[in-house]
Amino acid sequence: MACDATNENAVNELRRRKGRAGKPFAVMFANLTTLKRYCEVNEEEAALLTGHEKPIVLLKIKAKTNIAHFVAPDMDTLGAMLPYTPLHHLLLDQADEKLQAQYAPPVLVMTSGNFSEEPIAIDNEDALERLAPLADAFLLHDRDIHVRCDDSVARVDGEELVFLRRARGYAPYPVSLPFDSRPTLAVGGELKNTFCLTRDRYAFLSQHIGDMENAEVYESFEKNVEQLSHLFRVEPEIVAHDMHPGYFTTTFAERLNVRRVPVQHHHAHIAACMADNKLDNRKVIGLSFDGTGYGTDGAIWGGEVLLASYADFERVAHLQYLPLPGGDSATRHPWRIAVGYAEALGLELNDLPFMQALDAKAVEIVRQQVRKELNAPRTSSMGRLFDAVASLGGVRSDVSYEAQAAIELEVLSKQFVNGAAPYPYQIKDGIVLLGDLLQGVIDDVRSNQPAGLIGARFHQTLCAMAVDICKSTRNDTGINEVALSGGVWQNQTLLTLTRERLSNGNFVVYSHNQTPANDGGLALGQAVIANYSS
Template structure:
């Protein structure tokens, strides 16, 4: 008989709430091993007895056959004396002081649960909260770790006999599925009609059928999901979409859509295989797709744009709303909030804040512990390119290339997401939004407290954006006084480049040519930067060239009036305000006179090197848009018009310490005054930017010897510029880093802040 021995295994990563213990139990049974498996706050522990060769096979199978939602970061196997175990069991979880582990994001319903949902013979037939260890809510219902039911918002729902037997059976796919429930014991759904004058809410399946009926009639409904409320209406009903815009105070910004399946998406949009797989992925992000011209989707969904954001259903409730009784095949599914406010996520908050927006509320009584918006992405070069990282991805960590101290990085003012670090993990938060009001700041503070608790982080230091007036800056300074921790101010564009470096796994001694192009970032000289070329590593950076400065008349107010930005640029360049230019015509004579005085006397005219503002000016001068209703609207519409077949380009002079734009703007104005079509003007402007970036990178390589280029900042969300710049740089033999895990915009900034701060604190 072969000698038996013992083995102790410790596993870290996303290994709780994903069916890992029953997986281990099944493996141990298959290999006829005795011992136990246990969840702890630090991961999963296993002790087994068996023959050495069998234990090796068991250990290999742990890695090779792990459950689909799990991610093993590290497996440590330590031989030990034979324990004399009899049988194999799953033992109670153990809380370990200060220990932590990654947590699974919320993921879409799995094929098994979806099949049961529509099986009339199944106990959970048409039950809106069906789930198992392979799917369902995770992050949004967890209050603390270890991930056990008492530490989730499912604690108020005692399991019935059927659910309890499944929960306790190691061979059942609902074994220790913490949100497990059924119609007899779990959460319930109901429909409240606004202005129903005391009429009782409709319950269960009747509520869902009435929801479908109201949506088919053009009504607007507030629907409670995984991470908050959506506002929904029929996406083919132009009147309903326009009414939602009016109520939500959202003039032009595109709405996200939900469609029931891939076949429906293909009816409305062009799809490649990567986009198809991204739509179907368990994260179920909103994916930006090119719409088909013949699609009946209302043009009011995304005015003056040729792309729309689409997601597939990801909860059982969504699938029930789209069942065979539905009279629609596409719904608007936009965040349940008034413009600029955080998403509503409690029933009371929704009734208070959304009652003037919705005709009815489809509610349920499973509490959401932390609000979480939908994620947004697009496909670039057959890979994901995140635009907003939230549900489905958060709080999945980014693995850093070195161990970092416990830090908090507060992110930026716009598109805020913060970052907590512990060991080699960077936990980037869900999308918080623009910190422009008290409600969003509250959401930020609640999120920080939750992450610090979940991941057992007491920050040694707080990193923040160097802008002195950001709310995140004030928050960091207040925490410094209260908690006596260090603070580290990080320059905005350095953080952008460091974010791209960190997610691409660059070690600390590597430098890159960083091309940081965005709308706004506080510069070391007190000006507004945004068209920056840096030689950078985590320890520091050198600003080697940038767009030439021009004044923003009215400061932030100019961002809402591209015509003012355009005239400020012309004034700086010494170019005439030709009366035939659309930007000149947008201002009455009195406005133009006041603007000229403001510029000449330098009254509230901060200087900017921002590429985003240059795009605003170019779009305005080309006649695309003189006033905007949301950030980057002029640039987005300018890009949408670009002619893919146009090869001409405007000339930007990047041979000096400042990038000269006069020649390019003169050419653009001449084309505009000569009635050259806007799509041609747009393409020539975009092509000029691409050529300028490539030329400067070549020059910097010759001077520095660096061959790696990192592209970061919100302007790189422009697909036209990104794809053509990548092609051109690679043709010139550069190694190019782009974002694949966090957004290039300010939503990914906190990762860079954390990376820089950890390096500075070494």
């Protein structure tokens, strides 16, 4: 799907039809010269943009461009890419340099041919029927598409490539393993699904499949497993899957007539980071920070410090358990998390600005859920803590896509982060207590501090907290290597702060390069753990 990225009406109409309220769109530019009029581009980013893989690259957008605001609302970055098919070149007139000298080439939103949360249409007949309400016109082709494959999304971190989504151009290029593996299938997680096949010293990760809650995505997953297994001649002797009993991937694994290995979600994250960095089977301190993962105690984990190897793990610290009113539905309404956390901790919120826009009856229902422990599962999630702070600070009470509140909080924080003082916090018996931290946020809101400063202090707090726990763990164990994994580490501000502080403290720090830190890299960790299971 394409539209004029400089036309606000066209972009808004595409959002309306596609059902994509706020998530940023990617933009295609005719060439690097045109792109540089709109975005800051360094040498490493230019090399990535012009390489043969042609991913979408996150770039800092320049001030006062004519890109429509609603292409990437409330963002300071833009997902930019260059043409990678002959059709793209024709659309953008890149082939005619004389024409380009006379007028500025068009700048186009380029997004997948689907409604939000549905698989990409890959068949002409299906597209004409299913996407008729979405597209004004169709350009059809007689060349069949056999496999759905999204664009890869990446950014440059220093001089390193970092994946947010690993797909076209990179998958299924193998990750080299530091050990000989048995034929293994790891089916990944429920969200941002990828799967992994291992053979000898190679791990073949699939392209981004998507969120498995959609029946068509699940069918695509099954087809891709069959195709890649045949392509790489892997007949699995082991199938690894998430411990969560309700995942569709778990159900798929249970149907296979091979040995099953359930793998804890956050252990898989740390193992993926270790394999990404070609580590052998030794223990590291793993900071596994994300939104949701099924814990060994049945609670929702997500702010975990593990002592982990491929063979096993020990949970040495975690965020304080707090209630998640409404369960998974709360992730779409950060205000519910903020109110639920405050109710559990005995914090007063009624005078805060974000509360004034909320329905009083809805607020009381959330508080009753917490008091009576009704549909309010316990969570130690770092992602949910970001949501709570973003809501308290007035950034966003409701979201239209995953991690929107946290992403916008980071954007606002960047100008304040250097020199911002951390909030107070306590660590007791391996549990990070959050009452003092959230009270500090509330006090800053009451004193009318800007949301960006509150966010900056919050980022500094998490960094200080992580470093303190790592130092304490090193004192107890002598382990000096730290692996950072989980979707929260896609936050570049937090990653840079923490990595630098840990390195200054003489830690060896590992993060992801070949695979995403989010659940898109989870299957790699599942596969290597399964190969070390007895």
